[in-house]
Amino acid sequence: MNIVFLILSYVTIIYMLISSLSYVVLFLLAFRKVHRESELDRRELTEDIAGSERTYPVSILVPAYNEEVGVVSTVRSLLALEYPEKEIIVIDDGSKDQTSARMIEEFQMTEIPFAVRAYLETAEVKAIYQSAIFPYIRLIKKANGGKADALNAGINLSSYPYFCAIDGDSILENDALLKTMRPIIESDGQIIVTGGSVRIANGSTISRSKVEAIDLPRHPVVLMQIIEYFRAFLIGRLALSRMNILLIVSGAFGVFHKERVIRAGGYNKKTVGEDMELVVRLHRLLKEEKSKQRIEYVPDPVCWTEAPESLEVLRSQRIRWQRGLFETLWTHKKMMLNPSYGSVGLVSMPYFLFVELLGAIFEFCGYFLIFGGFFFSLIDPKIAGILFLVTIFYGSLISALAVLLEELTLHKYPKVSHLIRLYGWALTEAFWYRPLMVIWRIQGIFAAFRKKQHWGDMKRKGIST
Amino acid sequence: MTLSFFLLLTASLFLLQIVLLCYLVIRKKRRQRYEEEVESQYNHLVEPFSSYMMEPSDVRFFYAIRSIKHQEVVLERLLNGYVAFTKEAHSSPLVKQLSERFLTEPYRQRLNRRNWAKRINTLHYIEDFHMVSLSPVLLEQLAISNKLDAETRQLIRTLASLDETKVLTELSRFSNAPLRLYADVFSRLKKETAVKEIQSALESTDLSLKHAALIFVGQSGSLAFLPAVEKELAVPHAETRIQALKAIFRLEYMSDPDLLAPFFKSEIWAERMFAARIAGILQLSRYKETLGILLGDSVWWVRYSAAEAFTHFSDGDLLLAHLAENHPDRYGRDMAAQWQIYQPGGARQ
Numbered sequence: 001m002n003i004v005f006l007i008l009s010y011v012t013i014i015y016m017l018i019s020s021l022s023y024v025v026l027f028l029l030a031f032r033k034v035h036r037e038s039e040l041d042r043r044e045l046t047e048d049i050a051g052s053e054r055t056y057p058v059s060i061l062v063p064a065y066n067e068e069v070g071v072v073s074t075v076r077s078l079l080a081l082e083y084p085e086k087e088i089i090v091i092d093d094g095s096k097d098q099t100s101a102r103m104i105e106e107f108q109m110t111e112i113p114f115a116v117r118a119y120l121e122t123a124e125v126k127a128i129y130q131s132a133i134f135p136y137i138r139l140i141k142k143a144n145g146g147k148a149d150a151l152n153a154g155i156n157l158s159s160y161p162y163f164c165a166i167d168g169d170s171i172l173e174n175d176a177l178l179k180t181m182r183p184i185i186e187s188d189g190q191i192i193v194t195g196g197s198v199r200i201a202n203g204s205t206i207s208r209s210k211v212e213a214i215d216l217p218r219h220p221v222v223l224m225q226i227i228e229y230f231r232a233f234l235i236g237r238l239a240l241s242r243m244n245i246l247l248i249v250s251g252a253f254g255v256f257h258k259e260r261v262i263r264a265g266g267y268n269k270k271t272v273g274e275d276m277e278l279v280v281r282l283h284r285l286l287k288e289e290k291s292k293q294r295i296e297y298v299p300d301p302v303c304w305t306e307a308p309e310s311l312e313v314l315r316s317q318r319i320r321w322q323r324g325l326f327e328t329l330w331t332h333k334k335m336m337l338n339p340s341y342g343s344v345g346l347v348s349m350p351y352f353l354f355v356e357l358l359g360a361i362f363e364f365c366g367y368f369l370i371f372g373g374f375f376f377s378l379i380d381p382k383i384a385g386i387l388f389l390v391t392i393f394y395g396s397l398i399s400a401l402a403v404l405l406e407e408l409t410l411h412k413y414p415k416v417s418h419l420i421r422l423y424g425w426a427l428t429e430a431f432w433y434r435p436l437m438v439i440w441r442i443q444g445i446f447a448a449f450r451k452k453q454h455w456g457d458m459k460r461k462g463i464s465t
Numbered sequence: 466m467t468l469s470f471f472l473l474l475t476a477s478l479f480l481l482q483i484v485l486l487c488y489l490v491i492r493k494k495r496r497q498r499y500e501e502e503v504e505s506q507y508n509h510l511v512e513p514f515s516s517y518m519m520e521p522s523d524v525r526f527f528y529a530i531r532s533i534k535h536q537e538v539v540l541e542r543l544l545n546g547y548v549a550f551t552k553e554a555h556s557s558p559l560v561k562q563l564s565e566r567f568l569t570e571p572y573r574q575r576l577n578r579r580n581w582a583k584r585i586n587t588l589h590y591i592e593d594f595h596m597v598s599l600s601p602v603l604l605e606q607l608a609i610s611n612k613l614d615a616e617t618r619q620l621i622r623t624l625a626s627l628d629e630t631k632v633l634t635e636l637s638r639f640s641n642a643p644l645r646l647y648a649d650v651f652s653r654l655k656k657e658t659a660v661k662e663i664q665s666a667l668e669s670t671d672l673s674l675k676h677a678a679l680i681f682v683g684q685s686g687s688l689a690f691l692p693a694v695e696k697e698l699a700v701p702h703a704e705t706r707i708q709a710l711k712a713i714f715r716l717e718y719m720s721d722p723d724l725l726a727p728f729f730k731s732e733i734w735a736e737r738m739f740a741a742r743i744a745g746i747l748q749l750s751r752y753k754e755t756l757g758i759l760l761g762d763s764v765w766w767v768r769y770s771a772a773e774a775f776t777h778f779s780d781g782d783l784l785l786a787h788l789a790e791n792h793p794d795r796y797g798r799d800m801a802a803q804w805q806i807y808q809p810g811g812a813r814q
Contacts, residue, residue, distance in 0.1 A: 039582035044589035047549075048622070048649075112806055115799035117765045130807070159769075186618070188643035382468045389471040393478065400482055407489045416493050423486055 002379070009369050009383045015362045016394045019355050023398045026239035027405060033242060034234065034299060034409035042300060046178040049185055050082060056185065057085035058177060058255065059158030063150035064090055064168035068098040070306070072106045075137060077171040082178055087136040090168075091154045094123075094144030099168075103139050107131035120152040120266035128157065147251070148267035148274035155258060155266060163261075165275075167252040170198075171206055171304040180255050183296050192257040193282060193295040195249030197233050199412070200226045201304035211304055216418050220425065221314060224433040225307045227426045230402040234299065234409070241297035245348035247283065247328075249295065251275035253303035260285075260293075271331065273324015280332050280344075287341045299410065315440045322444025325357050330448075360441035366391050367435055395430030402426070499535075506533045507542055514543045518559055530567065537571050540564075541590060548593045564594035573602060585619055592623040592653075600627045607632070613639040618646055625653035633662060637671070647677030648684065660689070667693045672705065679708040683715030691720060698724050703733055710739035714746060722749050729755045734764040741767060745774025753784065760801060761794030768796060772804040 049055050060078055064071050071090060078088050092100045103109060109129035116125060123145030131137040140153050151165055162184065164177060180196045203217030217223060240246040249256075251274065261267075264281050267274040279295060286293055308314045329336070329352060336353065338345040366387055373384025403422045406412070413419065510529050517526035530536055544560055551557070568590075575587045576599075591599050603624050610617045617639075624632045632650055636642050647666075651659050659681075666678035667690065679697065682690045694716070697709035710728065713719050728740035729752070741759050744752040759771035775781040775788075788801035 036581050039580065039586070041586040041589065044586060044593075047589075113799070113802045114807070115768075115796065115803045185645065186615075186643075188645055385468045386471045389468075389475045393475050397475070397478055397482065404482065404485050404489060407493070411493070416490050416497075419486070419489060419493060423482075 005369060005372070005379045006383065008365055009373075009379050009387055012362050012366045012369065013387060013390050015354075016366065016390045019359060019362075020390075020394045020398060022351065022355060023235060023401075027235050027401060029239035029242055030235055031405060031409075033238060034405070037300075038409045042175075042179065046082075046175050046182060049182055050084065050178060055084050055178070055181060056162050057087075057160040058083065058181065059154070059160040059163040059258075060086055060088045060177075061151055061154035061158065061163050061165050062088065062090045062168050063093060063147050063154065063165070064095065064099050065093045065144075065147070065150070066095045066097045066099060067168035068095070068102050070169035071099055072102050074166070074168055074170060075103070075107070078166075079134065079137075080174060081172060081176070082174050083181075085160075086177070087138065087159060088134075089138045089140065089154045089157055091140045091142065091150040093142060093146065093150035100129075100139060100141050104129060107137050108133050109137070109139055114157065116156050119156055119262045122149050122153040122156065125153055146269055146274075148269045148271070151274070152266040152269075155261065158258065161258055162255055163258050164253070164255045165251060166303060167305060169306050170252050171201065171211065172253065173211060173302045173304070176253070176302055177255075179300055180253075180298055183298060184255065184257075187294070189257070190293055191296050192260045192286075192293045193249055193254060193279065195237070195246070195254040195295075195297045196303055197299055198229065198250050198252045198303050198305055200229060200307040202307050202309065204304070206304065214413055216413065216421060217309075219309050221311065221433075222307050222309055223422070223425045224429060225314075227399050227403060227422060227429065230406045231399050233297075234405050235398075235402050237297040238299055240348060240351075241295070243343055243347070244294050244296075245283075245344045246295050246297050247280050247344070247348050247352055248276045249279050249297070250303075252305050268331070271324055271327040272320050273328050276324060277328040277331060280328055280335070283344045283348075284332060284335055284341065287344060302412075311436070315436075315443075318437060318440040319444040319447050322357070322360070322441040323448040325352065326445055326448040329353055329357060357445070360438050360445070363391070363395075363434065363438045364442055367438065392430045395434040396427045399429045400426040503535050503538055503542075506535055506539050509533070510539060510543060514547075518547060521559060536567065540567050544594055545590070561595050561597070564590075564596050565598050568594070569596065569598050572596070572599060576602060576606065581616065585616060588616070588619045588623045592626040595627065597627050600624065600629055603627075604629065604631060607635050613642060621646065622649050622653060625650040628655045628658055630654065630658055630662060633674075637674075642673065644673060644677045644680060647674060648681045651677065651681040652685070660687075663687075663690060664693070667697075672702070675705065676708045679705075679712045683712035686716060688716060688718060691716060691718065695720060695724060698728075703736075707733070707735050707739065710736060710743065714739055714743050717746050719743070719747065722747065722751070725749070725752070729759065734762075734767055737762060737764070737767045738770045741770040741774050745770070745777040748777050750778065753778070757784075757788060757792070760788060760792055760797035765796075768800045772800040775801075776804055 062071070062074060062078070067074075075088060075090060078086075090103055092103070109131050111127050112130045114128040116128070123143040125140055125142045127141045129139040129141070138157065140157055142150065142153050154165075155163060162181070164180070166172065176196055180194045183191045183194055200217070200222060201211070202219070202222045203215045204211055205213040205215065216226070237246055237248065254275065260282060261278065264278065264285055268277045268281070271277045282295065285291075308317055329349065332349070335341045335345045336349045341349075369379055370384050370388050370391065372378030373381055373387070400423055403419070403426050407419050413422070510526065510533070513523070513526040513529045516523045530540060533539060540563065544564055548557075548560060572587050572591060575583050578584060588603075591603070603620055607617065607620050607624065610620065621632050621636060633647075636647065636650065651663060651666075654662060663678045663681060666674045669675055675697075679694060682694055694709050694712045697705050700706060719725070725740050725743055728736045731737050731740070737759060741756055743749075744756055753775075756771045756774050759767055762768050762771065772785065775785050778784065782805065785801045785805045789798055789805060792798045792801060
């Protein structure tokens with residue numbers, strides 16, 4: 001039996017070292033680009049395209065389910081967006097609360113007849129409303145069908161060639177859409193999807209739907225999520241985007257070429273990871289068509305979102321994410337290690353399988369063996385010690401590196417104390433936060449087999465006053 | 466690999482991070498101090514600067530700017546603020562004069578620096594401040610550039626803003642040049658120069674150049690080019706015809722509405738769509754019946770544009786109400802019903 005544990009220990013150590021190395025490689029790839037652009041005067045970059053003639057009009061889709069707390073401030077923040085031509089479509093996916101009523105009351109909406117194109121099949125659309133004050137704000141009231149279904153309904157109603165999908169509780173920075181559309185405009189349409197950074201708003205002051213002061217939350221669970229976001233967005237997505245193998249554009253903030261998405265069949269209603277699944281499917285189609293079009297991540301434009309403070313909600317979110325990842329990789333298993341899909345099949349898919357999905361299982365083994373080694377002589381304590389150090393390296397030092405990368409490049413958090421607090425908390429990750437994540441991520445893999453669909457239960461406080 | 470090896474590895478990486486953290490803390494503090502200094506010097510100069518811009522005989526600003534430590538960056542911010550606020554860089558000789566006097570040399574040096582972001586920022590500022598004196602340096606850089614990357618594109622835009630027509634010749638070296646870049650060049654050239662260049666672009670055999678010129682004509686609303694645009698409606702190349710229709714739609718005028726007739730029956734849906742849009746925006750009553758037919762088109766966008774076109778006619782409400790009841794096509798009836806009360810379009814800033 002001991003030999004089994006010993007082999008398992010070596011496998012886990014090797015796995016963690018290779019995974020850490022892959023993070024370091026991604027870090028180096030990301031660093032060059034972010035560092036190069038860190039001193040850019042970004043106002044100058046968007047100044048030129050801010051003129052209405054140089055941009056493509058964009059439909060902003062806001063799928064909402066039980067979002068009565070946040071939906072109005074989200075739409076207000078969208079009204080303040082600097083963008084020459086836009087329409088805002090809120091899709092109430094059969095909410096049980098007052099989501100539609102709040103919208104109708106706040107924006108003086110009236111029901112209109114609408115000849116919707118049925119590009120994508122959706123659950124029944126019950127009514128379409130238009131605002132009397134801002135005619136470009138529309139509301140779709142439909143039967144519950146899930147987030148993917150809601151987004152598909154929004155695509156059907158939208159009139160513009162690009163759509164931006166954002167979550168019902170998110171606040172976009174004023175120039176976020178301009179910055180996200182810029183690569184699309186500059187590339188003459190060669191870039192078909194762009195994703196922006198998502199940041200956690202808890203702790204910051206958001207007044208009248210505008211971020212006025214950036215600060216850190218007190219709650220350690222939220223602080224750890226901020227660090228996680230750095231790790232995911234700054235290290236992972238940026239480097240993968242540089243290689244044109246980015247598989248995730250956050251559902252909270254992404255811009256898509258509508259026709260491409262329609263041709264790909266829209267959002268997949270059968271998965272909870274509809275955002276990732278769509279991007280993987282688009283990659284698949286691009287490769288199959290031998291197209292040179294690209295999917296890009298833009299680190300600067302920021303979307304602020306409310307992170308869960310309660311462990312229960314966080315758990316449900318992570319289970320959903322992991323399940324979405326599993327379902328996407330399973331749906332597109334044909335691409336895995338398949339040279340016909342180029343680096344997406346050979347690098348990105350295996351990376352997501354071994355590092356992002358199965359990582360939880362290896363980490364679980366690691367924690368189990370450390371505990372067993374130190375307290376029950378399951379393995380040689382020296383091996384357990386090595387595992388312990390590797391776990392710290394993998395769990396804490398890489399996250400601390402992400403914090404340093406953020407400061408080195410974007411430095412969005414203004415105070416020195418912010419940097420020190422974030423770094424300090426990052427070092428604690430391997431000891432309490434990561435084990436929790438590991439358990440929930442494993443539960444997420446099991447949940448994928450149960451196939452129960454839901455929107456996720458986020459208890460909102462609202463992020464804007 | 467032993468425990469001590471891993472201990473050493475983790476400890477050294479941790480120490481390395483601590484060193485990096487210390488560096489970042491020091492850098493952050495320095496930056497904050499620097500920003501405070503610049504801010505204070507900026508605030509100190511706002512009044513003499515505003516006074517000078519309104520009354521150039523008030524030369525207090527020159528003494529003040531010479532006395533500060535962060536001359537370059539403060540002046541840059543003042544000029545940037547002024548240009549953004551007044552939106553008249555091209556017509557402000559004072560901006561040009563100040564920038565050329567104090568920033569030409571620093572900018573010349575910055576353009577040769579290794580820092581990519583600073584070079585890009587400098588190109589933008591040269592454009593904003595209209596610093597013609599740097600034109601030869603920029604042209605030299607463009608001549609040696611072999612790749613149409615972000616920097617070269619901005620170099621081209623900046624040179625165009627300085628009314629340098631050689632950029633169009635240089636641009637033709639790049640086969641992958643996007644149409645928008647050509648349109649950007651046209652929009653930045655001085656009006657008289659742009660007219661000449663567009664005229665020759667419309668006569669050119671280079672399709673990218675021609676399409677860019679058509680886009681620009683539509684965007685700028687230059688009716689002087691209407692005859693040349695209308696001529697393009699008869700060419701065999703479909704994309705050129707579509708660009709010409711688009712330009713006419715934006716110009717909201719055409720000399721001979723009969724030219725539109727063949728497009729209502731075109732096999733290309735984009736041509737049918739633009740024909741419907743033009744018939745609406747120009748209120749061409751003779752095409753009302755044709756628009757009614759297009760309301761039952763197989764393509765959603767054509768139906769949408771045909772219905773929208775009716776809203777431009779004085780009796781459009783009545784026609785839409787009639788069509789919503791009596792159009793033979795179900796989709797046509799739905800579309801007409803929608804446009805009876807639907808308010809189209811998005812937020813335009």
